Amino acid sequence: MTGKPYSPASDRNREPILAILRTWFADRLHVLEIGSGTGQHAVHFAAALPHLIWQSSDRAENLPGIRQWLDEAGLSNTPPPLQLDVTGAWPADRYDAIFSANTLHIMAWPEVERMFAALPSVTSADACVAIYGPFNIDDRFTSESNAAFDRDLKMRNAHMGIRDTAAVDALAADKGFDLIDDVAMPANNRLRLWKRRQA
Template sequence: MNKPFSAACERNREPILSVLATHFADCSHVLEIGSGTGQHAVHFAAALPHLVWQCSDRPEHLPGIRMWLDDAALPNTPPPLALDVNTPWPPIEVDAVFSANTLHIMAWAEVERLFAKLPAVLKPGARLVIYGPFRIGGQHTSPSNAAFDASLRAQAEHMGIRDLDAVKALATDAGLLHLADIPLPANNRCQLWQAL
């Protein structure tokens, strides 16, 4: 098996890191939901050695993630966990959660399950950062995002760029306070919440 690679991860890792370095500065244990290739994990864990960076993803993605973790051999990246929003989550409690480019891949019912399950893993005061494209007030923020949304829906009806207000409503129901909407390059954003 060849080590998986995402060009998007290479492009967006530095802008995301600037957000995490600020907002995870006082955190110690991060759960990354949907680690994908594992590229973000090794980059962020190397740059933020005060954090234990816990990868997780659906079981079929774990071998690729392990390849990145094994090659990097960092002391703060434990073995990845199998985590599917549709099944029981592993028992873990953290003071930070990060997820990139996941909400538009999951079905909306799965996004709802994700937020419903977050309170079980978040310590009081924990931070949540979600990166990706969002619609604002029901509208796309750029022509490129509108085209991306159309391509997602052409791949599978359940996929699509999510409306920020709808996501914020799920977060509120999960006991999360929205702290910031941080614009990043390529019409993406980081959404920051804190557990109450």
């Protein structure tokens, strides 16, 4: 099959992310990936973690490309991708894990808020949320390359930008999710894990 969308960054970061998810998602069953992009992560992680049902999702314009990747791989644990805009309707199913990569800096901040606000309605009582991407710490860039990336983002669209860990943690905590791990990743990225607070 030709013409599939392709992200070189997804190929570069998939193994470091997978190394962490093997532990974090070892006892998980049903993952919702928010913003699956090309679909490369969905195929790679679902193949490597066959105990999981990996539910991809994205905005409507990205679904055809994701379907190409899923159809070519032919995995039994990757259902068709869901149409999901964080400001719109969310799935009726419940998931015990959420994964998202390189999305928070693309969304406008109100969209980030909306995403976290929706998490309690789509997650089980013991759910965890894993998010990968660049983050600022104490409102400071962690590298010159991240500062340059942030400038590029804002030139593309003023609403984009690298998010601060404290601000994101506050959103998560307000919706009942506490940060339990934060792993430094290659290329000045981080993989951060929140767990749903027990009632």
